[in-house]
Amino acid sequence: MKLQFAMDTLTTEAALELAAAAAPHVDILELGTPLIKSAGLSAITAVKAAHPDKVVFADLKTMDAGELEADIAFTAGADLVTVLGVAGDSTIAGAVKAARKHGKGIVVDLIGVRDKAARAQEVVALGAEFVEMHAGLDEQAEEGYSLDALLDAGKTSGVPFSVAGGVSVTSIAAVQDSGALVAVAGGAIYGAPDVSAAAAALKAAIR
Numbered sequence: 001m002k003l004q005f006a007m008d009t010l011t012t013e014a015a016l017e018l019a020a021a022a023a024p025h026v027d028i029l030e031l032g033t034p035l036i037k038s039a040g041l042s043a044i045t046a047v048k049a050a051h052p053d054k055v056v057f058a059d060l061k062t063m064d065a066g067e068l069e070a071d072i073a074f075t076a077g078a079d080l081v082t083v084l085g086v087a088g089d090s091t092i093a094g095a096v097k098a099a100r101k102h103g104k105g106i107v108v109d110l111i112g113v114r115d116k117a118a119r120a121q122e123v124v125a126l127g128a129e130f131v132e133m134h135a136g137l138d139e140q141a142e143e144g145y146s147l148d149a150l151l152d153a154g155k156t157s158g159v160p161f162s163v164a165g166g167v168s169v170t171s172i173a174a175v176q177d178s179g180a181l182v183a184v185a186g187g188a189i190y191g192a193p194d195v196s197a198a199a200a201a202l203k204a205a206i207r
């Protein structure tokens, strides 16, 4: 299982600092949605230039204009770009078209989708590389939140999936046991006092 670090920060400088600390221990560097909204596409170019050996993941969470938005992110240096699973099939197909033009991939983020397993199968049939079983920061803050529903949806889907939703050093083994391709960790790494040590601990917890 691969480890993806979601950098939910607001400036390119902060992202580069986080990426430098965590890169030795992670496989995928994600530019979070707030970072791209705040700093723009140039943040993608800066992170890819600093880490050409890493997969750079642009969390655009595109909802419309799939081909155009994916195209500009791939042109900026992204290897993987997200489109929302709640978007229409034509938006997802458009993003996949852009990915194929660049020789890159689309990940469909299933945040807000009720039947994640069923939608996962549909979007992989449309050409998505894999899906993200995702509970966002707001959902994580709701009472009674647990990762379990995401892990069950991943197992049921039968398609390649990542898991994002507050993955930590204590839950990453369960993510791996669910058969996930990628575990995504944001706050567990960028919120730690020692970013490098937190990323190393997560990597070490993957068997």
Ligand SMILES: O=C(CO)[C@H](O)[C@H](O)COP(=O)(O)O
Binding pocket: 006, 007, 008, 032, 033, 059, 135, 136, 137, 140, 164, 165, 166, 167, 184, 185, 186, 187, 188
């Ligand atoms: O996309 C996101 C929020 O929409 C986050 O990047 C993702 O949820 C991972 O961060 P965390 O581990 O803190 O949940």
